[in-house]
Amino acid sequence: MVNMRNPFKRQDSVDATTTVPQLQQHGSAEDMQSPHDMKTPFDEKDGFVDSNVATTHDVQGHNPWEDAGAENMLANGKERPIETAEDIATRCISLEDDPQMPVHTFRMYFLGLGLTCFAAVLGQIFYFRPQTVYVSQLFLQVIAFILGRAWSAVMPSAKRGKVWAFLNPCEFTLKEHVAVLIMSSTATSSAEAISVFAADELYYNITPNYGVAIFTLLGSQLLGYGLAGLMRAFCVFPTYIVYPNLVPTVNLFDALHRDKDVGAQRKRLRLFWIVFIAIMLWEFIPEFVAPTLTGISIFCLARRDSAWFTRIFGGSNGNEGLGMFSLCLDWNYVGSGGGSLGALFTPFTTQVSQYIGVALCIMIFCGMYATNAWNSAQFPFLSQQLFFENGSIYDQTLILTDTFGLNKTALDIYGLPWYAGSNAIYYLGCNLAIGATLTHVGLWYWRPILKAIRQFRTREIDDPHYQKMLVYKEVPMYIYGAIILVSFAMAMATCYTGNSQLPWWALIVAIILAAFMFPFVCVIYAITGFKTDVQQLAQMLGAAVVPGNSQANMYFTLYGYNSCAQGLGLARDLKLGQYTKLPPIANVIVQIIGTIVGALLQLIIMKQVISNQRELLLDTQGSNIWSGQQVQSFNSQAVSWGALAKYFYGPGSTYQIIPYCILIGLAIPVPFWIGHKYFPKLRLNTFVSPITCWCLGYLSVGINSSVFTTMLIALFSQFYLRKYCSTFFRKYNYLISAGLDGGTQFFVFIATFALFGAAGSAVEMPNWALNPTGNLDYLTPVN
Numbered sequence: 001m002v003n004m005r006n007p008f009k010r011q012d013s014v015d016a017t018t019t020v021p022q023l024q025q026h027g028s029a030e031d032m033q034s035p036h037d038m039k040t041p042f043d044e045k046d047g048f049v050d051s052n053v054a055t056t057h058d059v060q061g062h063n064p065w066e067d068a069g070a071e072n073m074l075a076n077g078k079e080r081p082i083e084t085a086e087d088i089a090t091r092c093i094s095l096e097d098d099p100q101m102p103v104h105t106f107r108m109y110f111l112g113l114g115l116t117c118f119a120a121v122l123g124q125i126f127y128f129r130p131q132t133v134y135v136s137q138l139f140l141q142v143i144a145f146i147l148g149r150a151w152s153a154v155m156p157s158a159k160r161g162k163v164w165a166f167l168n169p170c171e172f173t174l175k176e177h178v179a180v181l182i183m184s185s186t187a188t189s190s191a192e193a194i195s196v197f198a199a200d201e202l203y204y205n206i207t208p209n210y211g212v213a214i215f216t217l218l219g220s221q222l223l224g225y226g227l228a229g230l231m232r233a234f235c236v237f238p239t240y241i242v243y244p245n246l247v248p249t250v251n252l253f254d255a256l257h258r259d260k261d262v263g264a265q266r267k268r269l270r271l272f273w274i275v276f277i278a279i280m281l282w283e284f285i286p287e288f289v290a291p292t293l294t295g296i297s298i299f300c301l302a303r304r305d306s307a308w309f310t311r312i313f314g315g316s317n318g319n320e321g322l323g324m325f326s327l328c329l330d331w332n333y334v335g336s337g338g339g340s341l342g343a344l345f346t347p348f349t350t351q352v353s354q355y356i357g358v359a360l361c362i363m364i365f366c367g368m369y370a371t372n373a374w375n376s377a378q379f380p381f382l383s384q385q386l387f388f389e390n391g392s393i394y395d396q397t398l399i400l401t402d403t404f405g406l407n408k409t410a411l412d413i414y415g416l417p418w419y420a421g422s423n424a425i426y427y428l429g430c431n432l433a434i435g436a437t438l439t440h441v442g443l444w445y446w447r448p449i450l451k452a453i454r455q456f457r458t459r460e461i462d463d464p465h466y467q468k469m470l471v472y473k474e475v476p477m478y479i480y481g482a483i484i485l486v487s488f489a490m491a492m493a494t495c496y497t498g499n500s501q502l503p504w505w506a507l508i509v510a511i512i513l514a515a516f517m518f519p520f521v522c523v524i525y526a527i528t529g530f531k532t533d534v535q536q537l538a539q540m541l542g543a544a545v546v547p548g549n550s551q552a553n554m555y556f557t558l559y560g561y562n563s564c565a566q567g568l569g570l571a572r573d574l575k576l577g578q579y580t581k582l583p584p585i586a587n588v589i590v591q592i593i594g595t596i597v598g599a600l601l602q603l604i605i606m607k608q609v610i611s612n613q614r615e616l617l618l619d620t621q622g623s624n625i626w627s628g629q630q631v632q633s634f635n636s637q638a639v640s641w642g643a644l645a646k647y648f649y650g651p652g653s654t655y656q657i658i659p660y661c662i663l664i665g666l667a668i669p670v671p672f673w674i675g676h677k678y679f680p681k682l683r684l685n686t687f688v689s690p691i692t693c694w695c696l697g698y699l700s701v702g703i704n705s706s707v708f709t710t711m712l713i714a715l716f717s718q719f720y721l722r723k724y725c726s727t728f729f730r731k732y733n734y735l736i737s738a739g740l741d742g743g744t745q746f747f748v749f750i751a752t753f754a755l756f757g758a759a760g761s762a763v764e765m766p767n768w769a770l771n772p773t774g775n776l777d778y779l780t781p782v783n
Contacts, residue, residue, distance in 0.1 A: 063094045063095075063096065063254070063258070063259070064091070064092055064093070064094065064251065064254065064268075064730055064731055064734075065254075065255075065259065065262060065264040065265045065267075065268050065731060066264065068080070068091065068726075068727065068730070072091065078726065078727075079726040079727045079730070080726060081722055081723045081724075081726045081729075082722055082726060082729060082730060083722075085239050085240045085241075085242050085527075086239050088242055088247060089239050089242075089463065089464055089465060090464055091730055092247060092251070092730055092734060093247065093250050093251070093254070093465070093579050094254045094258055095464055095465065095468060096258060096581075097468050097471075097581035099471050099472070099581075101173050101174065101175050102169055102170060102173060102175070102176065103173075103175045103176060103179055103582065103583060103586045104586065105169055105176060106166055106167055107148065107151055107152075107167065107168065107169075107172070107176060108176040108179050108180055111144060111147055111148060111151070111176075111180045112179060112180040112183035112184055112590060112593070112594065113183070113593075113597060115140055115143065115144060115147075115180060115183070115184035116183055116184045116186070116187045116593075116594045116597050116598050117187075117597065117598075117601060118135075118184070119135045119140065119184050119185070119187045119188045119598065120187035120597070120598035120599075120601040120602050120605075121601055121602075121605055122135055123135055123187065123188055123189055123190055123602070124190050124194065124601070124602040124605040124606060124609075125605060125609070126758065127190045127194070127606075127630055128606075128609045128613065128617060128626055128627065128628065128630075128631075129625065129626065129627060129758065130625075130626075130627040130629065130757075134188070134189075134745075135188045135749070136188070136741075136745040136749075137181065137185045137188070137249065138248075138249065138252075138738060138741050138742035138745055139742065139745045139746055139749055140180075140181055140184050140185055140188070141177075141181050141249065141252060141253075141742070142276075142742055142746065144177055144180045144181055144184070145172070145177060145256055148172030148176065148177060148180070149172050151168065151172065152168055152170070152171050152172045155167055155168040156168065158170065173257070174253060174256075174257035174258070174580060175580065175581070175582050175583075175586075177253065177256070177257065178253065178576065178577065178580045178582045179582060179586060179587075179590045180590075182573045182576065182577070182582075182587060182590050182591055182594065183590040183591070183593055183594035184594060185573075185594070186569065186591055186594035186595045186598055187594055187595070187597070187598025187599075187601070187602070190602055191217060191220070191221055191562075191598075191599045191602055192220060192557075192558050192561070192562035192565075193213075193216050193217045193220045193221070193558055193562070193599075194217075194599075194602050194603065194606050195554075195630070195631060195634045196216075196554045196555065196558055196634075197213055197216075197603070197606060198606055198610060198617075198628075198631045198634075199554060199631055199634055199635040199638065200551075201610050202610065202614070202617055202618055202628065202631060202635075203635050204551060206498075206499055206551075208494075208498045208499075210603075212494050212497050212498040213498075213603055214600065214603065215490040215493065215494045216490070216491070216494040216498055217599040217600070217603060218487070218490055218596065218599065219487045219488070219489075219490030219491035219494065220487075220491065220558050220559060220562050220563065220566075221562075221566055221595050221596075221599055222483055222486075222487045222566070222592065222595065223483075223484060223487035223488065223491065223511065223514070223559065223563040223566070224514065224518070224562070224563040224564060224565065224566030224567035224568075224569070224570065225480070225483055225566060225567065225570045225588075225591065225592070225595075226480045226481065226482075226483035226484030226487060227484065227514065227515055227518050227563065227564075227567040228480075228518070228522070228566075228567035228568070228569075228570040228571040228574070229475065229477070229479070229480030229483070229570065229588070230477065230480050230481065230484070231518065231519050231522070231567075231571075232571065232574055233452050233453050233455075233456035233461075234448075234449040234452040234453055234456075234519070234523065235519065235522045235523065235526065235571045236571055236574045236575050236578065237452065237456065237461045237463060237466045237578070238448065238452045238455075238461060238462075238463055238466075239462065239463040239464075240448055240527060241523075241526040241527065241575060242526060242527060243525075243526050243529075243572050243575045243576075244340075244345050244346055244347055244350075244528070244529040245336065245339070245340045245341075245342065245345060245346075245529055246572065246575060246576055246579065247345050247734045248342075248344070248345050248734045248735070248737040248738035248741070249576065249738065250576065250579045250580060250734075251734040251735045251738060252272065252735065252738040252742070253580055255268045255269045255272055255735055256269065264731075268731060268732065268735055271732060271735065271736070271739070272735050272736075272738065272739045273739075274739075275736055275739030275740060275743065276739040276742055276743040276746070277743065278743070279331055279739065279740050279743035279744055279747075280743040280744070280746055280747040281747075282331075283330070283331065283332060283743070283744055283747040283748070283751075284747065284751070286329055286330035286332075287330065287332060287747070287748070287751060288751065288755055288765055289765060289770070289771070290770035290771060291316075291330075291770070291771055291776050292316065292769075292770040292771065292772065292776045292777065292778075293328075293329040293330060293770065294316045294328055294329070294330045294333060294703065294705055294706075294776055295314075295315050295316030295323060295326045295327070295328055295703070295705025295706075295776060295777050296326065296327045296328075296329070296777070297313045297314070297315075297323075297325060297326040297327070297705070297777055298325075299312075299313040299324075299325060300313050300314060300326075300777045300778060300779050301777075301778065304778050304779055304780060305780050306780075307780070307782045309779065310775075310779040310780060310781070310782045311366070311369070311381045311782065312324050312362070312366065313325060313326065313779075314705075314775065314777055314779045315703060315704035315705035315706075315707075315777075316703065316705045316775060316776035316777040317703065317775050317776055317777075317781075318701075318702055318703055319380070319381075319382040319383060319384075319701065319702070320382070320703075320704075320775060320777075320779070320781070321381070321382070321704065321779070322361075322362050322365065322366075322699045322704055322707075323699070323703075323704030323705040323706070323707050323708065324362060324708065325708050326704075326705035326706075326707075326708055326709070326777075327705075327708070327709055328705045328706035328708075328709040328710075329709075330706070331740055331741075331744045332744050332748055333703055333705070333706035334706045334709050334710050334713065335740055335741045335744055336737075336741050340525065340529050340530065340531050341354070341529050341530065342529075342737060342741065343710045343711075343713040343714040343717060343718075344713065344714075344717045344718075344733060344734070344736065344737035344740070345529075345733075345734060345737050346528075346529045346714070346718070347528060347529065347718065348714070348718035348719055348722065349528075349686040349687070349688065350528040350529055350530060350688055350691060351711070351714045351718060352686070352687075353528075353687055353688040353689070353691040353692050353695075354530075354691050354692070354695050354698075355695075355711050356692050356695075357429075357691060357692035357693065357694065357695025357696055357698060358695050358698050358699065358707060358711075360692070360695070360696055361425075361429075361695055361696050361697065361698050361699050361700075362699065364425055364696060365381070365421070365422050365425065365699065365700075368421040368422070368425065369381055369421060373421060374418075374419070374421050374424055374654060374655075375389065375418060375421075376420065376421025376422075378390070378391045378418075379391055379418065379419075379420040379421065380420055380782075381420070381422065381782065382420065382422050382423075382699075382700060382701065383420040383422070383423060384420075384423055384700075384701055385420070386417035386418065386419065386640075387417060387418045387419075387420070388414075388415070388417070388418070389415065389418055394417040394418070396417070396636060396639055396640075398410055398414050399411045399414055399643075399644075400639065400643065405548070405549075405550075405643060406548055406643040406644065411644075411647065416644070416647055416648060416653070416654075417644075417648075418654070419655065420700075422697065422699070422700040423697075423700055423701075424655060424658070425696055425697045425700065426696075426697025426700040426701070427536060427655075427658050427697070428657065428658050428661050428696065428697065429661075429693050429694050429695065429696035429697040429698075430533055430536050430694060430697065431536065431537070431658055431659065431661035431662045431665060432661045432662075432664060432665035432668065432693035432694075432696065433532055433533075433665060433690045433691070433693040433694035434532060434534060434536075434537050434662050434665060434690075435661065435662040435663060435664065435665025435666040435667075435668070436665040436666070436668045436669055436689045436690040436693050437520050437521065437524055437532045437665075437690040438520050438665075438666060439665075439666050439667070439668070439669045439670065440524065440669040440688070440689055440690050441519075441520045441523050441524055442520075443669055443670070443673045444669075444673070444685065445523055445527075449519075449523065463578075465578045465579055465581075466578060468581060469578055469581065469584070472583040472584060472585070473583070473584070473585055474584050474585075475584050475585055475588050479588075488511065491507060491511075491559060492504060492507060495507050495555065499551075500551065500552065500554075500555040501546070501549055501551045501552040501555075502546065502551075502552045502555040502556055503546065503552075506542075506545050506546050506552065506556060507555075507556075507559060509541070509545055509556075509560075510538070510541075510542070510555075510556045510557075510558075510559040510560035510563075511559055511560070511563065513534075513537070513538060513541060513560040514559065514560050514561070514563035514564045514567070515563075517534050517537070517564050518563075518564050518567045518568075520532070521534060521564060521568065522567065522568055522571050524688075524690060525568060526571070526572075526575070528688050528691065530688065530690065530691045530694070531568070532690060532694070533694075534560075534561055534564055535557065535561040537560075537561075537662070538556060538557045538560035538561040539553060539556075539557050539561075539637065539638075539641040539645075540641065540645065540649075540659055541556070541560065542556030542557055542560065542641065542642070543641045543642055543645035543646070544645075546642075547642075547645070547646055548642065548643055548646065549642050549643075550635070550638040550639045550641075550642030550643050551638075551642070552642065553638045553641050553642030554634075554635075554638045554642075557638070566595075570588075570591055573587060573591055574587060574588075609626075613626045616628070617631065625760070665690075665693060668689045668693060669689045669690075672684040672685075672687050672689060705777070717729075717733055721733060
């Protein structure tokens with residue numbers, strides 16, 4: 001029976017004396033021996049249904065708001081630092097669960113579908129707007145909590161009759177909240193297939209009917225879910241699979257729902273709301289009143305007229321400079337922004353590897369520009385556009401036919417385009433990171449992965465949260481296999497009926513690419529928080545298998561890249577369910593419902609917008625309300641790879657080294673692996689080479705004034721607090737991260753409509769000392 005006053009109280013005692021073995025950053029298989037000798041039978045159809053399994057496999061753990069326990073105390077009386085994945089799993093995340101807690105309630109589906117529609121419609125409309133609105137997961141988490149609590153408080157209770165028991169069965173529960181978040185967050189960004197359809201209609205005069213479009217959407221969105229499900233044994237279940245960016249989210253769930261009558265928990269929740277409201281109020285100043293606070297640099301003020309000072313120390317404006325030693329007081333740039341990397345939750349080793357790459361990035365960019373490598377001095381220091389050799393912007397339409405194929409005669413006349421040197425290094429670094437990811441995962445993680453697969457077959461995986469989940473039925477493997485087969489059938493059928501120009505065998509190659517890359521990308525993302533971007537690899541391979549065809553390249557990228565990205569989303573949400581004890585079947589159900597509903601709504605919105613605003617979307621400038629910039633960018637990439645790849649990256653071309661960087665990247669982790677075997681005290685096992693490779697082009701775009709500030713905060717949080725203030729770090733660090741990011745994203749969402757013109761006209765802040773007319777840091781523009 002559920003305790004309706006506090007249904008989250010632990011109902012089983014934790015009295016086991018065994019603990020989960022610690023796994024360091026790169027542990028060996030010997031470090032991962034299971035403490036459990038009992039083999040539990042598993043029915044692939046029905047899964048584990050024995051309610052006694054959880055107590056049989058109970059593991060010692062402590063809620064973040066409780067005392068650490070004697071086993072976690074040092075001889076000097078201080079708490080042992082959070083050092084391993086097991087520490088995070090057992091000391092920063094609650095192990096409590098109530099298997100009787102309701103999930104499939106009318107309230108959950110109503111709120112989940114409502115927020116799914118909200119996120120899908122808003123995200124798709126703003127895909128075609130000059131201002132981008134990102135509906136973040138933290139934003140949805142807070143909104144869902146407010147709506148859920150209001151629902152349970154306002155509606156009559158279950159005691160009033162069966163109807164009210166159906167509508168309002170109990171207090172808004174943790175598992176309802178998690179399910180609502182997972183369902184709605186699947187629709188926060190526009191589906192990749194929508195970009196393909198929009199480009200087809202705008203540039204290729206191809207209008208797929210609703211039937212073809214719907215099945216293309218479903219096939220491309222669900223294929224990755226099947227891949228993730230088949231590989232969940234080593235991409236979800238083990239302790240070393242952490243997903244660092246989930247820890248603040250889970251901490252917030254714990255603070256909002258668990259042990260709310262405990263004083264220490266009330267203190268944590270009060271701190272979250274104080275931080276949330278304070279940062280939301282503060283963001284009004286750097287985002288609107290005083291944007292100069294985005295980047296304060298003594299060097300910039302000392303030499304305002306120096307071009308090199310602008311390039312090195314500037315960074316308050318987009319594509320201005322590298323932001324070296326700038327101080328940023330805007331958490332919208334310092335924080336994670338809803339991404340996978342953040343100063344307060346990303347592991348210290350990941351951030352060290354990241355900032356080594358940033359330091360190399362600064363040196364390489366400056367060196368290239370100073371020596372005029374790849375004609376870099378002819379182009380802007382930072383830019384993502386294509387250029388003629390004389391430095392003017394390259395007009396791709398000059399070398400394309402009316403159907404956007406390559407006009408070879410025109411290409412001979414106008415010549416190939418050029419990258420800005422910094423942009424070329426960005427692509428080079430991305431390819432190095434792809435190759436390094438394959439080798440890095442293969443060298444450091446193959447033993448834990450194989451062990452996890454073996455343990456999955458006997459259900460001996462030694463993760464404390466996984467052991468708690470054994471009371472719930474697992475989604476059978478054949479269901480995930482069926483998702484892949486059905487998705488493949490839809491993709492194969494629509495590739496021909498939708499005039500994609502992608503041959504059947506090329507579709508198979510794209511799916512093989514996604515299936516091959518997914519485990520490597522997922523493992524490194526789950527452990528370090530870093531996502532290896534395989535989009536460029538998909539575009540490159542698509543150009544090789546179907547050369548000279550931008551239309552086919554778009555569809556190849558859709559299935560080769562998007563399937564991998566969708567798989568990452570499901571794997572991450574399955575881990576969220578494991579942390580919060582959401583039953584796996586419920587997790588997958590809400591994930592698929594959110595994906596389907598969101599995609600269908602996005603398709604309808606896309607059709608309506610293109611039908612009514614076609615001319616504005618085709619216009620380079622657009623208007624202050626409608627803009628086709630994202631579709632234009634998507635199509636330009638397809639044209640660049642589909643039509644120009646042979647000439648742009650082929651043997652003898654200026655950028656021929658960029659594709660070969662995938663092969664070069666394969667060798668980069670090897671010296672560090674060998675060095676660690678002979679010199680283990682150097683701790684080369686903590687160096688994540690794919691991140692360093694990717695960061696070689698980290699500063700090639702956007703506002704860079706936050707990088708130095710983010711590094712200082714990371715040192716304070718992930719080094720000083722983690723090591724020397726362990727109790728404070730365990731109780732408050734991740735919750736403060738959630739408050740800062742959540743409050744910032746809440747303000748940005750509101751301000752986008754109220755101040756920045758998303759609702760029509762923007763509100764202009766008068767110019768003053770901290771809102772100058774030129775560059776925000778008072779530097780002379782050089783780009």
